[in-house]
Amino acid sequence: METDPYKLLDKWLKTKKFNVIGRGMERTDALDKVLGRAKYVEDYFSDGMLFGSLVKSEQSHALIQHIDISGVEHLSDSCSVFTAEDIPGTNEVGYTIPDQPLLAAKKVRFHGEPIALVVAEDPDLAKEGTELVKIRYKPLKSVFDPLEAIDSKIRVHEEQGSNIVLKTHSSKGNIVEGFSKSDVLVKHTYRTHYQDHAYLETEGAVAFPASNGVRVIGSIQYPHLAQQITARVLGIGTDQVEVVQAVVGGAFGGKDDMGPLLCAQAALIAFKLGKPAMVTYSREDSMIAHCKRDPAVVEYKSGATRDGKLSAIEARIIFDSGAYANRGPFTLWRATMHASGPYEVPNARVEGYLVYTNKVFQGSFRGFGNPPVQFAVESQMDELAEKLGMDPLEFRLKNILRKGSRTLTNQLLEDSVGIGEALSKAKEKSNWKEKRTEYRKASGDKVKGIGVACGWHGISTSQGVPDWSNALIKIDREGKVAAYTGITEIGQGTHTGHVQVVSEVLGIPTDLIKIEGGTTAAPDTGATHASRGMSVGGIGLILAAEKLKQKMEKTAARLLACTSSQVRFGRGLVFSAKSPERSIRWNDLIEECYKEKIELSAEGYFGLPKGKFDGKKGQGFAYPTFSYIVNVAEVEVDLRTGMTKVLRIWPALASGKIINPVQVEGQVEGAIAQGLGYALMEEIALKDGVVLNPNFTDYLIPTTFDMPEIEKPIYVEDLFRYGPFGAKGVGEMSLIPTPSAISNAVYHATGSRIRELPATPEKLYWTIKSAAESRTKQRKEGTSP
Amino acid sequence: MKEGKVLVRFRLNGKPVETFTKPNDTLLNLLRRNLGITSVKRGCEVGECGACTVLLDGNPVVSCLILAPTVEGKEITTIEGISKEGELHPLQQAFIKAGAVQCGFCTPGMILTAKALLDKNPNPSLREIKEAIQGNLCRCTGYTKIIQAIQLASKEIKSSCISD
Numbered sequence: 031m032e033t034d035p036y037k038l039l040d041k042w043l044k045t046k047k048f049n050v051i052g053r054g055m056e057r058t059d060a061l062d063k064v065l066g067r068a069k070y071v072e073d074y075f076s077d078g079m080l081f082g083s084l085v086k087s088e089q090s091h092a093l094i095q096h097i098d099i100s101g102v103e104h105l106s107d108s109c110s111v112f113t114a115e116d117i118p119g120t121n122e123v124g125y126t127i128p129d130q131p132l133l134a135a136k137k138v139r140f141h142g143e144p145i146a147l148v149v150a151e152d153p154d155l156a157k158e159g160t161e162l163v164k165i166r167y168k169p170l171k172s173v174f175d176p177l178e179a180i181d182s183k184i185r186v187h188e189e190q191g192s193n194i195v196l197k198t199h200s201s202k203g204n205i206v207e208g209f210s211k212s213d214v215l216v217k218h219t220y221r222t223h224y225q226d227h228a229y230l231e232t233e234g235a236v237a238f239p240a241s242n243g244v245r246v247i248g249s250i251q252y253p254h255l256a257q258q259i260t261a262r263v264l265g266i267g268t269d270q271v272e273v274v275q276a277v278v279g280g281a282f283g284g285k286d287d288m289g290p291l292l293c294a295q296a297a298l299i300a301f302k303l304g305k306p307a308m309v310t311y312s313r314e315d316s317m318i319a320h321c322k323r324d325p326a327v328v329e330y331k332s333g334a335t336r337d338g339k340l341s342a343i344e345a346r347i348i349f350d351s352g353a354y355a356n357r358g359p360f361t362l363w364r365a366t367m368h369a370s371g372p373y374e375v376p377n378a379r380v381e382g383y384l385v386y387t388n389k390v391f392q393g394s395f396r397g398f399g400n401p402p403v404q405f406a407v408e409s410q411m412d413e414l415a416e417k418l419g420m421d422p423l424e425f426r427l428k429n430i431l432r433k434g435s436r437t438l439t440n441q442l443l444e445d446s447v448g449i450g451e452a453l454s455k456a457k458e459k460s461n462w463k464e465k466r467t468e469y470r471k472a473s474g475d476k477v478k479g480i481g482v483a484c485g486w487h488g489i490s491t492s493q494g495v496p497d498w499s500n501a502l503i504k505i506d507r508e509g510k511v512a513a514y515t516g517i518t519e520i521g522q523g524t525h526t527g528h529v530q531v532v533s534e535v536l537g538i539p540t541d542l543i544k545i546e547g548g549t550t551a552a553p554d555t556g557a558t559h560a561s562r563g564m565s566v567g568g569i570g571l572i573l574a575a576e577k578l579k580q581k582m583e584k585t586a587a588r589l590l591a592c593t594s595s596q597v598r599f600g601r602g603l604v605f606s607a608k609s610p611e612r613s614i615r616w617n618d619l620i621e622e623c624y625k626e627k628i629e630l631s632a633e634g635y636f637g638l639p640k641g642k643f644d645g646k647k648g649q650g651f652a653y654p655t656f657s658y659i660v661n662v663a664e665v666e667v668d669l670r671t672g673m674t675k676v677l678r679i680w681p682a683l684a685s686g687k688i689i690n691p692v693q694v695e696g697q698v699e700g701a702i703a704q705g706l707g708y709a710l711m712e713e714i715a716l717k718d719g720v721v722l723n724p725n726f727t728d729y730l731i732p733t734t735f736d737m738p739e740i741e742k743p744i745y746v747e748d749l750f751r752y753g754p755f756g757a758k759g760v761g762e763m764s765l766i767p768t769p770s771a772i773s774n775a776v777y778h779a780t781g782s783r784i785r786e787l788p789a790t791p792e793k794l795y796w797t798i799k800s801a802a803e804s805r806t807k808q809r810k811e812g813t814s815p
Numbered sequence: 816m817k818e819g820k821v822l823v824r825f826r827l828n829g830k831p832v833e834t835f836t837k838p839n840d841t842l843l844n845l846l847r848r849n850l851g852i853t854s855v856k857r858g859c860e861v862g863e864c865g866a867c868t869v870l871l872d873g874n875p876v877v878s879c880l881i882l883a884p885t886v887e888g889k890e891i892t893t894i895e896g897i898s899k900e901g902e903l904h905p906l907q908q909a910f911i912k913a914g915a916v917q918c919g920f921c922t923p924g925m926i927l928t929a930k931a932l933l934d935k936n937p938n939p940s941l942r943e944i945k946e947a948i949q950g951n952l953c954r955c956t957g958y959t960k961i962i963q964a965i966q967l968a969s970k971e972i973k974s975s976c977i978s979d
């Protein structure tokens with residue numbers, strides 16, 4: 031009987047033929063969703079429930095001198111107001127650094143910061159009440175620009191010596207030597223901006239008083255984190271808080287941060303007033319007050335030799351943290367350790383700074399720190415290639431990470447590095463060579479271009495944070511299987527993938543399996559982030575299912591008159607490897623096990639091995655494995671308007687085993703849409719820290735006409751030894767290189783490069799115009815051939 | 816209960832409804848809060864996202880911009896009203912089959928908008944499909960599979976018409 035988890039995972043890694051793995055199984059939740067029966071947080075609305083509405087700061091940086099709630103008390107007897115003073119436990123919800131209150135107490139640090147909740151029996155009344163809360167502020171000077179904030183005397187957090195929250199660092203080799211050997215050098219500064227998650231469902235939670243505490247249903251990504259934070263705010267034990275996820279209307283990382291805060295807000299009301307309470311954000315609340323993708327400034331220098339090899343890179347990454355540290359220490363760390371791109375580079379120095387400003391705080395968002403830095407990397411790669419007179423795709427191929435390569439942090443990649451192959455295949459499929467030559471010759475008002483960009487993303491948590499998988503599986507007397515995991519279903523389809531995993535291992539039909547996910551009733555499985563839901567989350571399921579089979583083997587062997595090691599599970603039957611025609615039905619075996627008093631539940635646990643990391647040098651083991659992605663993009667730019675139309679994208683993934691190709695395509699297509707929005711149109715307009723466009727009329731996200739044709743992805747199944755069947759993560763991947771693939775294609779089309787996203791028509795128009803003017807000028811002065 | 820409220824009568828998914836509403840309440844709130852039709856989703860409340868789409872006399876409208884009393888005498892269809900006798904509408908089947916559902920928050924509105932299109936134009940071009948659902952935002956799918964699902968349903972409907 032094999033119990034070693036490594037050997038069990040290895041057995042499945044080497045398996046070649048599958049029943050359900052690799053099939054485009056329909057989603058288990060699709061039926062409820064097309065019938066409109068799926069229950070999202072707000073659908074728990076009921077009479078007698080209380081509703082909380084948010085009072086937000088009207089100042090970017092100020093002391094709160096007085097909060098006058100008398101207006102609300104006059105509005106209706108049933109109305110009440112909750113402020114920091116009403117919090118029975120600790121008013122502290124910072125993710126790693128304890129710098130963030132649930133409701134601002136003495137000071138506000140960004141415009142839109144939550145200060146109070148107005149509670150009423152009617153949601154409209156609660157909303158009306160928010161207008162009647164009068165707050166007297168003593169304004170303080172604000173700092174909005176992260177570069178200014180580095181040396182500013184204005185302190186976002188007065189108790190701290192500086193606005194620099196954290197510095198990161200990675201260095202390798204000798205960059206002075208590296209640059210001196212370089213034949214070409216490229217040095218530029220890149221800027222990226224806030225991106226709003228714009229999930230169609232805004233943030234929300236509903237809480238019910240329970241006999242010993244509260245029960246919360248939330249739009250969340252990590253039930254156990256929501257439980258912890260809620261318990262802390264209420265000043266009760268985690269055992270007194272139960273958290274369950276509702277059906278989630280989109281999350282993309284944002285509800286990893288916001289979910290727990292909303293759970294705590296709703297729980298606060300329910301706990302204190304002893305009635306069910308719901309808090310949901312309006313779209314405006316959401317866009318003003320919820321965390322966003324970190325704006326970044328990336329100063330990047332890179333050099334290469336004539337033979338097309340990268341010789342050195344130097345990068346300084348400044349992440350605008352906004353008012354609180356939240357996920358910044360992790361997004362910045364990830365950005366720093368990925369700052370080379372998926373390329374070999376012998377000499378490197380990368381420094382990162384996370385800086386407080388008086389603006390809305392940053393948070394998790396698909397790609398997690400990686401998109402800004404890969405935008406810089408991939409723009410640089412194109413420019414180096416151009417200076418060398420090389421094709422940009424060929425230049426990448428010369429430097430791409432391969433099996434046996436060492437990463438920026440000097441981590442040895444022993445296996446699972448399929449990006450080189452993905453890049454070559456994308457080149458063929460997109461007809462790269464012909465298009466690169468053909469489009470150059472075109473003239474007229476509309477010009478076409480084709481560009482490429484690569485991306486990589488470490489699977490599992492950053493900074494060596496321990497990572498594990500955990501799952502519990504129970505089989506009931508009818509043979510139905512319930513699998514408990516803390517991993518949440520946030521629209522990405524992971525629970526369907528989990529069903530496939532369990533079905534494959536137990537050899538039973540998928541409709542016998544139910545995933546009880548996203549609940550604190552399941553073992554803590556960590557968060558559904560870092561592309562770990564399917565990959566890391568699936569490991570525990572395999573191990574639990576294997577344990578269950580072992581529990582049943584003896585009984586099966588007896589019934590089949592064979593030895594335990596000859597027992598096989600498949601197609602809903604249990605049979606003997608010796609004489610496969612002899613079989614028993616799954617249900618009969620279960621019944622027999624119940625009779626024999628064999629307890630049919632098992633937990634599967636796996637601690638992900640992680641290596642050593644030297645924080646001083648920023649060298650060593652960064653992630654257990656990496657997923658890789660290539661996007662080739664074809665665009666058409668209208669030179670008269672600066673309008674970019676993305677025509678087609680060829681994605682190629684090296685993400686290990688593909689468990690469900692239809693769901694993976696869905697992730698690829700959705701991530702490309704978000705990357706396209708980030709590249710071309712999505713922009714939070716801020717003036718003195720105030721969000722000017724908290725709506726979908728002024729904050730544009732892609733609609734049908736913005737979307738390109740997306741080719742079927744190329745899959746290079748570069749198996750990851752600890753992933754379930756070799757799977758790595760997929761969900762975040764396609765967003766990462768989309769902005770740079772588009773921008774490189776725009777450059778190919780127009781000869782103008784955008785280094786500050788988004789590349790709106792207006793911005794591109796002026797860039798093209800000024801490039802043309804400077805070319806004419808150079809020609810006149812005879813400085814250019 | 817009736818204080819300051821007005822009576823409104825209309826047909827909801829083929830059945831007559833009589834209810835009281837605040838005169839300034841939206842159809843979205845009336846459906847969700849008073850009538851418990853939670854398939855109609857709140858995404859923005861200002862007509863920008865399409866999640867709250869219902870069919871008003873067969874035409875897609877955003878229910879967050881319609882004052883509840885104005886639906887007097889009209890026919891409202893929500894996603895509950897499009898599957899007949901427990902049989903899924905071809906669009907619902909196609910959305911499942913094509914993988915057009917992710918978080919599902921846009922799904923009811925998207926399907927209703929698509930239904931209005933196919934009812935009028937059973938054989939829409941790609942452009943017509945894109946145009947029809949342009950006002951329905953989806954943040955998850957990038958629309959690719961949604962468009963495929965509508966094409967699939969259109970084929971399905973045509974072939975079942977022929978066989979009838």
Ligand code: FES
Binds near residue numbers: 861866880
């Ligand atoms: S909620 Fe009506 S259009 Fe968004």
Ligand code: FES
Binds near residue numbers: 921953954
């Ligand atoms: S499926 Fe999530 S918004 Fe469309």
